[in-house]
Amino acid sequence: MPQIALVTGASKGIGAAIAIKLAEDGFDIWLNYRNDTSGAQAVSSHITNIGRKCTLLQFDVSNPDDVEDSLAPMLDKDIPFALVNNAGLTRDGLMMLMSSKDWEKVLQVNLTGFFNVTKPVVTRMLRKRQGRIVNVASTSGETGVPGQTNYSAAKAGLIGATRSLALEVAKRNILVNAVAPGFIQTSMLDELPLEDIIPRIPLGRVGTPQEVANAVSFLCSPMATYITGQTLSINGGIYT
Template sequence: MSDSRPTALVTGASKGIGAAIAVQLAQDGFDIFLNYRSDHNQAERVAEQVKAAGASCALLPFDVTDGEAVEAQLAPLLDTPPFVLVNNAGFAADSLFGMMDDTSWTSVIDVHLNGFFNVTRTLLPRMMRKRKGRIINIASTAGQTGNPGQANYSAAKAGLIGATKSLAVEVAKRNILVNAVAPGFIETEMLEGLPVDEIKKRVPLGRFGKPEEVAYMVSFLCSDKAQYITGQTFSVNGGIFTS
């Protein structure tokens, strides 16, 4: 990592939205801490894109649900904490609620909410001592509206939005800004198996979003142009939901 460049930690960044965010922030002038759980080959490919943008990239393989692993991986790196934390790690395990098993419920809640807790709690005291920072939580339209078959995912993302609002109030006096970005249907592997033609008809813009379009919003929230914005949720959903 460079002493002259700010650093951003992006969780779940080996593919999809997380990868796009890591590359965009590298283009914006950030060095990258790139977290992923197990897909080392894909993480290496994203790291190459980050380096091609002129940034340094440290690969950090750990499971965000494992608090001890989070602390062990991050603590040695935090003498100078990242200016930006993007809590992006997540996945879906869809099922109608009446047929949902315990694992589908607890694992989704664990990654999205406990993962947010573990990583943010580790970084936050260092950010507070520095009296600066940005925390961006990747939520979802599902957390704003609910989706059939996604009670677990919707609950997790709604909880993340609530946590965003509370944390923003807690740390505002320390000049740490906390916001959420709520993507709609984005062209990632999470669309696999869904009736995409039918879903597109519900989107006013008539198409799915691209991961880069979510990354642009994160980029703005990490920039100097967003210094008076905190505690907010920004939808990137093609108009499928308006609040």
């Protein structure tokens, strides 16, 4: 019986690459998305063409009632072996000009969304005494980035939560880690000055979603059974 991986925010970009890679690894996928139905369906088709099952779950990770309504019936039937918290949101701007709404929304999606999804899943993982949780953080949460006080705060919080949760569940053979992508070729780069950014990256290029997915695949694999509470940076050397 194939194991299940739940991937949030998986209709495009890094999340889509992670879902497809885990399907290639043999997982059936529970694919969460919020609005991009056509994108989620395209990823689902790719996964079924690989020969794995894909269940689409439309909910907003920042809304606890929405999460409960969607996940509870699924968790009553089965328990994922792997949970990848990838859903994220940016609302960039200098803090002096940032609205309370933009501050709160970014923290709700990136940090509270982690709590809303992880709590019901890890509670059930404890019963099975096994599981992998991988949180998609960011280099922004490690170094700080001008114009991203809200996003940096959320991702730094996610790294801290990763470390604490890892300690709480280690005795039940549940491993909790984070990956921290740097500049990755997704829509989040569309408005950034790459001509200024790339010279700062030691490898001289931005990364790909597949390179992030490969790291998540490793952390969910039998090759990573003695790794927990860690943050794996995938940033081309821009921060060490």
